[in-house]
Amino acid sequence: MFKNKIDGIGDIMAVKNFHFTPEFYDLQVCWPERLKKEKNFLTGIIKKRNIKSILDVGCGTAHHAQLFSSYVENITAIDPSSKMIEYARKNIIKSSNVTLKIGGFENLNSLVSGQYDLVVCLGNILPILGSRKKVKLALKSTRKKLLKNGMAIFQFLNFTPSIIKKEKFYKPKIINKDGKIYIITKHFEYGKLKTRVDFLTTVISDSGNLEDFYVNTYFVCTLRDKIFLKMASNCGFKKIELVGTGGREVFNRKKHVSLYALLYR
Numbered sequence: 001m002f003k004n005k006i007d008g009i010g011d012i013m014a015v016k017n018f019h020f021t022p023e024f025y026d027l028q029v030c031w032p033e034r035l036k037k038e039k040n041f042l043t044g045i046i047k048k049r050n051i052k053s054i055l056d057v058g059c060g061t062a063h064h065a066q067l068f069s070s071y072v073e074n075i076t077a078i079d080p081s082s083k084m085i086e087y088a089r090k091n092i093i094k095s096s097n098v099t100l101k102i103g104g105f106e107n108l109n110s111l112v113s114g115q116y117d118l119v120v121c122l123g124n125i126l127p128i129l130g131s132r133k134k135v136k137l138a139l140k141s142t143r144k145k146l147l148k149n150g151m152a153i154f155q156f157l158n159f160t161p162s163i164i165k166k167e168k169f170y171k172p173k174i175i176n177k178d179g180k181i182y183i184i185t186k187h188f189e190y191g192k193l194k195t196r197v198d199f200l201t202t203v204i205s206d207s208g209n210l211e212d213f214y215v216n217t218y219f220v221c222t223l224r225d226k227i228f229l230k231m232a233s234n235c236g237f238k239k240i241e242l243v244g245t246g247g248r249e250v251f252n253r254k255k256h257v258s259l260y261a262l263l264y265r
């Protein structure tokens, strides 16, 4: 239990947070489906650009690093959550050319030596950093980690207000674990600078009764595509392309729920 604080309102209520372990993260992602959608686009870039080295920032449970490992010579995958890294090491990474490290954008320079052909940052991490200032710093430190002809790929949500409003509830995810059913619902509330994200978790016991519910709320930086383009070019990236959900067509802010930004050093 802890006190929930909302900017300008102060303590409003006591809520219980659900602790999303790496195992739960993996259970709610449905990796075979996600990788099937992303694989052709991402490995297509790796092959086309003859990528030999990849840095994956915010790798989470490191399924992408494992996927990419058969296409390149070496991968460094980092995440500030030691639990994510431990889980990835134990359960996901099978290839010897993947190096896992604990850390994030903030310690990129001291943690990772050398430069890479490709830096990837997948799964809405830039907005999770929380502010435009932090996004800018992340873009700058990413650029420093790229070789001369290197490229970075950032995946994040389309923050166009009409899309956030239309997609404000994600389809509930239902997880069966240890005889219990967990129903996870995600809700977004658009804000000009920060967008609120609520994770609602309902637990049903093995006898079918509602056992508990949790509300995890956090704020992400509202990273609209036009602002992002300005920030990326101010950070020195010479060419930027935006591609829509799944990587199949040019990004359309009135249609796609997420985008890939391809940044060329």
Ligand SMILES: C[S@@+](CC[C@H](N)C(=O)[O-])C[C@H]1O[C@@H](n2cnc3c(N)ncnc32)[C@H](O)[C@@H]1O
Pocket: 057, 058, 059, 060, 061, 062, 079, 080, 081, 084, 103, 104, 105, 106, 121, 122, 123, 124, 125, 128, 129
């Ligand atoms: C939504 S998960 C995405 C994980 C993975 N890349 C994927 O696509 O499934 C967000 C990840 O960002 C990581 N993260 C949070 N703050 C970060 C930071 N400052 N630098 C790098 N990663 C961060 C979290 O630990 C978490 O594993």
